Amino acid sequence: MTQVAAGAAAGAAGAAGPLTFAAALDAAADTLRRAGIPAPRLEARLLLCHVVDVGMATVIGHPERRLDAAGRARLETLVLERARRRPLAQILGMREFWSLPIGVTSDVLVPRPESETLVEAVLERVGDRGRPTRVLDLGTGSGCLLLALLSELPAATGIGVDRSRAALRVARDNAVALGLVGRARFVQGDWTGPLRARFDIIVANPPYVPTAVLATLEPEVARYEPHQALDGGADGLAAYRALIPGLAAILCTGAVVALEVGAGQAAAVAALLRDHGLADSAVRNDLAGVARCVIASDGQPPGA
Ligand SMILES: C[S@@+](CC[C@H](N)C(=O)[O-])C[C@H]1O[C@@H](n2cnc3c(N)ncnc32)[C@H](O)[C@@H]1O
Incomplete structure (x- = not known):
């Protein structure tokens, strides 16, 4: 098992209950960092924003908020995909171009x-x-x-x-x-x-x-x-x-x-x-x- 897969599997094993945004972000950024993703914390935040459907200000300003079990499992799945180096834009389904949201597959x-x-x-x-x-x-x-x-x-x-x-x-x-x-x-x-x-x-x-x-x-x-x-x-x-x-x-x-x-x-x-x-x-x-x-x-x- 690779280091990334081992880390993600360890995260998944404990993915039973809710987690604060802060703890979820720490775990996600750690997995991404070990996978060699250049801006792991930023990408972890973007993935969390995507999962809970809130803006960056909420994710940064409310570390105490809780991610429920389903959100936690979803985040861990997306983090693992990103750790396998799937482009962030494909995971989020969009990329901004000329200030327009452009759907991406x-x-x-x-x-x-x-x-x-x-x-x-x-x-x-x-x-x-x-x-x-x-x-x-x-x-x-x-x-x-x-x-x-x-x-x-x-x-x-x-x-x-x-x-x-x-x-x-x-x-x-x-x-x-x-x-x-x-x-x-x-x-x-x-x-x-x-x-x-x-x-x-x-x-x-x-x-x-x-x-x-x-x-x-x-x-x-x-x-x-x-x-x-x-x-x-x-x-x-x-x-x-x-x-x-x-x-x-x-x-x-x-x-x-x-x-x-x-x-x-x-x-x-x-x-x-x-x-x-x-x-x-x-x-x-x-x-x-x-x-x-x-x-x-x-x-x-x-x-x-
Ligand atoms: C580098 S991508 C550019 C996509 C988009 N215009 C952009 O700037 O992000 C090149 C595109 O050319 C298309 N393509 C490749 N060969 C082609 C051909 N013979 N005729 C028409 N389109 C082709 C590909 O399917 C691809 O969508």
């Missing part, structure tokens, strides 16, 4: 803060946010990019494309939950293949991890996130080679294209865009200073 990539770089880059280039705009999100996954843009552009409509039917179900549920489903459509297909319309804004966060690197990623990613959302082929650029040639046919005049890239991939992706008629490109860094987004346009003002 094991069928979609957990939205990453660095992907907000694309949203910022696009919004900076949209002159009039109230103008009717057509948005396309290729490889939409949870729908986080499309839904963030629709939340900022009140007259925009958009399409999210994904190869995965299961991911599209998650994206649609998110659109419903956010009250954006009237302006969003979700289409199954291979990149630009199913599309006949033209778009003013195209965003994509394609899989870009080189295949050989996948197994070396942290366990949360390598074991639990969908490989079709991550695997970018031998050099990580396979998806860009597949989707960029289809862009020219679906761009409006003055359209903006924003593609997320992995570290060190920006120049190669900008070159691919240039080879396919999008010469006017720029790079935007994420908060960690990594070149994260290649933005391209044909140099015309949007909607020209």
Whole structure:
């Protein structure tokens, strides 16, 4: 038995009656710490908030409150899942992106803060946010990019494309939950293949991890996130080679294209865009200073 399993089993053995929040948090944080989770106490609190359905202020401010036996058993189950390195967002069923609660399952990539770089880059280039705009999100996954843009552009409509039917179900549920489903459509297909319309804004966060690197990623990613959302082929650029040639046919005049890239991939992706008629490109860094987004346009003002 591993140290983590032994600790959790010891916790479960005593899981008969109620426990104060303080004691429950101590036990949970201890199990998470031994499993190598980087912020064990914070995650223990988030899991407790989830189980008892209260806010962080209650969990921190009322250590004397009691968790009943059912809550205690539920918390111990979730702590054990997290100790096995299942992503916290999958356990909680959500992750905040662009200040929106985005539902997450094991069928979609957990939205990453660095992907907000694309949203910022696009919004900076949209002159009039109230103008009717057509948005396309290729490889939409949870729908986080499309839904963030629709939340900022009140007259925009958009399409999210994904190869995965299961991911599209998650994206649609998110659109419903956010009250954006009237302006969003979700289409199954291979990149630009199913599309006949033209778009003013195209965003994509394609899989870009080189295949050989996948197994070396942290366990949360390598074991639990969908490989079709991550695997970018031998050099990580396979998806860009597949989707960029289809862009020219679906761009409006003055359209903006924003593609997320992995570290060190920006120049190669900008070159691919240039080879396919999008010469006017720029790079935007994420908060960690990594070149994260290649933005391209044909140099015309949007909607020209
Ligand atoms: C890195 S995830 C991005 C998800 C989401 N846009 C985000 O930023 O969190 C890439 C997505 O591309 C989808 N995908 C992979 N290959 C595809 C293809 N050939 N056509 C359409 N979507 C594809 C995956 O299913 C996955 O949802």
